[in-house]
Amino acid sequence: MSGKDAFGKQVFSDDARRKFSKCYPETPQILNHDMAANTLLTLDALAKLGTALPKASVEYNPGDLPVGIAPDDVPDNGMSIADTILMIESSASWAVLKNIEQIPEYEALLLSLLAEIKPILESKTGKMMRPQGFIFVSSPNAMTPYHFDPEHNILLQLRGEKTMTVFPPGDERFAPSMAHESYHSGGPRNLVWQDAFFEQGQVYNLTAGKAIFVPVMAPHFVQNGSEPSISLSITWRSDWSFAEADAHVFNHMLRGWGMNPKAPHRFPNHNKVKAMSWRILRNLHLVK
Numbered sequence: 001m002s003g004k005d006a007f008g009k010q011v012f013s014d015d016a017r018r019k020f021s022k023c024y025p026e027t028p029q030i031l032n033h034d035m036a037a038n039t040l041l042t043l044d045a046l047a048k049l050g051t052a053l054p055k056a057s058v059e060y061n062p063g064d065l066p067v068g069i070a071p072d073d074v075p076d077n078g079m080s081i082a083d084t085i086l087m088i089e090s091s092a093s094w095a096v097l098k099n100i101e102q103i104p105e106y107e108a109l110l111l112s113l114l115a116e117i118k119p120i121l122e123s124k125t126g127k128m129m130r131p132q133g134f135i136f137v138s139s140p141n142a143m144t145p146y147h148f149d150p151e152h153n154i155l156l157q158l159r160g161e162k163t164m165t166v167f168p169p170g171d172e173r174f175a176p177s178m179a180h181e182s183y184h185s186g187g188p189r190n191l192v193w194q195d196a197f198f199e200q201g202q203v204y205n206l207t208a209g210k211a212i213f214v215p216v217m218a219p220h221f222v223q224n225g226s227e228p229s230i231s232l233s234i235t236w237r238s239d240w241s242f243a244e245a246d247a248h249v250f251n252h253m254l255r256g257w258g259m260n261p262k263a264p265h266r267f268p269n270h271n272k273v274k275a276m277s278w279r280i281l282r283n284l285h286l287v288k
Contacts, residue, residue, distance in 0.1 A: 011035050011156075012116045016211075021120045023213055025152055025240070026267050028166045030204055031211045033156050040105055041158055041230060043085055046137060049106065050081035050097050057102065060084045060095035063142025067221050068193025085137050088228045094142040100133040109133070113156075113234050121152065125267070126239030134233040138162070142229075144222035146197075147189045148175055150245055151235035153214040157206040160229030162222055165201035169218040170266040174200075177263045180217065181252035184245045191219055206231075216241045240267055247271035250278035253287060 012020070016031040023029035039045060050058050058081050084093045100106035110133040118128050132151065136144070138160070148169075155164070167174040175191055183189055201220075204212050214220060247264035251274070254261045264271045281287045 009034055009036070010116060011113055017117060017120060020117055020154075020213060024121055025125050025238075026169065026215050027213075028202065028204065028215065028218065029213045030206075031154070031213060032209060033211045034209070035156055035158060035232070038109070040109060041135070041232065043088065043137070043230075046097065046135060046230070047082040047085040049100065049103060049135070050085055050095065052103060053097060053099070054102070057098040058095070059098065060093055063092050063094040063139045063224070066193075067143060067146050068191075070188075070190060088137050088139050090139070092139050092142070094139065094144060094224075095137045097135040097137075098132075100135055101131065106133060110234055114236060117154075121236070121238070125152070125241070128236045128238065129242070130237040132235045134235065136229070136231040136233065138224040138229040138231075140224060140226050140228060142224040146191050146193045146219060146221040148183070148191060148217045148219045149189060149214070149235075150184070150216060150241065151237055152216055152241060153233055153235045154211050155206070155214065156211040156232045156234070157208055158230045158232055159208055160227040161205070161207045161225035162229050162231070163225075164204045164206060164212055164214075164220055164222045165198075166204065166212075166214060167197065167201050167219040169215045170263070172263070174219045175217065177248075177251065178255070180248045180263075181255065184248040185252050193221075216244065240270065243271045243275035246278045247274035250274040253278070253281075 011033050013032060013034065016033065019029055019031055060081055061076065079091060081095060084091050084095050101110050110131055114128065114131050122128055174197060179191055206212060244264050251261040264274065
């Protein structure tokens with residue numbers, strides 16, 4: 001399937017793909033995109049999508065949250081997902097529709113976009129696996145708290161403006177090894193925030209027509225601008241990312257045995273020994 005928008009054009013230009021090739025998989029990078037108006041991405045369509053998705057695939061809450069809030073402290077906004085989206089200009093909320101590929105039309109959109117960059121990414125990190133799409137709908141000035149994600153990710157800004165502050169992946173100052181181990185063992189993705197971090201992150205401004213590539217497990221937070229925002233996140237996993245995740249789980253096991261293991265390597269180094277050790281133990285049902 002070719003990566004074309006609703007009007008048959010490439011969404012990522014040759015220049016955008018060249019930039020992606022240079023930055024992938026370890027360096028954040030702003031990219032241009034030509035994602036034209038799409039009937040699947042209007043507020044009406046997204047309200048229907050939010051209602052159609054399973055409850056577990058929909059998350060929404062008040063948007064006026066502090067950057068470092070703990071997951072258990074996030075309150076409910078008291079609205080339905082459809083009303084949250086349709087009233088996003090005034091609902092003071094933040095919503096994410098997860099795994100949009102569960103709906104055939106959105107799966108086709110996701111795969112079309114990923115097809116444009118698939119040869120580039122597979123030449124570096126191996127087979128593209130588990131393609132997933134996420135749509136973020138945010139009220140003016142909404143905050144997405146400090147967290148990290150296990151996927152390779154390109155976030156396309158479609159409407160409105162936001163800033164994303166990104167921190168170096170694999171840097172113990174911003175996400176210690178135990179935070180990685182906890183997440184990959186079933187814990188939350190939100191991270192412990194320190195105000196001293198503000199001056200050490202790289203700030204990227206996203207307007208409609210801009211996208212950003214975010215490396216696996218790069219800590220970040222997002223501040224929406226003064227207008228409602230719609231963003232589309234296209235993500236994938238790779239041999240490298242799964243090995244990195246399994247190495248963290250292996251380390252978590254070792255730490256439980258009183259050991260102090262070294263953190264997994266970042267690309268281009270690999271984590272095959274620890275990952276394979278964990279997979280063997282899991283397959284033999286020697287660990288949970």
